[in-house]
Amino acid sequence: MEFNLNEDKEVVVLLGAGSMGTAIIKRISTNRIIFLGDISEENLKARAQELRYNGYIVETQIVDALDEESVEEFAKKASELGKIKYFIDTAGASPNQASPEHIINLDLVATSVAI
Numbered sequence: 780m781e782f783n784l785n786e787d788k789e790v791v792v793l794l795g796a797g798s799m800g801t802a803i804i805k806r807i808s809t810n811r812i813i814f815l816g817d818i819s820e821e822n823l824k825a826r827a828q829e830l831r832y833n834g835y836i837v838e839t840q841i842v843d844a845l846d847e848e849s850v851e852e853f854a855k856k857a858s859e860l861g862k863i864k865y866f867i868d869t870a871g872a873s874p875n876q877a878s879p880e881h882i883i884n885l886d887l888v889a890t891s892v893a894i
Contacts, residue, residue: 788812788836790861794844794853794893795870796826803867808835812860816842816853817870844870844889854893868893 789811793800796817804813813835817823823839830837838860842853857863870893871886 788861789864790814790857791864792816792857792866794842794850794866794868796822796839797869800867800869801826801829803869804830805833805835807865811836811864813837814857814860815839818843844868844893845884847892850889850893866894 790813791804791808791811792814793804794816796815796819804815813830815823815826815830815837816839817826818841820841823841827837827839838856840853840856841849843849857866868890870889872882874882877885
């Protein structure tokens with residue numbers, strides 16, 4: 780007999796594993812699998828460690844929100860984890876972080892692709 784704690788669990792997907800997204804995830808992910816995606820492996824590891832320490836079930840994947848193929852792979856893995864209950868996209872940049880073109884591409888175009 781195989782024992783699987785993840786069986787029939789709902790999945791909460793977060794694209795852009797920063798502090799804002801993590802705060803949202805903590806509020807809505809009790810008894811759900813959390814699937815984090817971010818371009819930074821270091822950020823993913825830190826957020827996953829924090830969430831696991833607090834008792835959450837966490838999976839991670841590096842994803843570049845500006846790369847359609849990367850987003851498609853991320854979505855495919857999310858769907859393989861279970862039924863997706865929520866998708867939160869907090870991947871973004873502000874004027875002090877990037878050029879206007881990059882901000883439009885990340886905050887608008889990439890969001891529409893991810894959805």
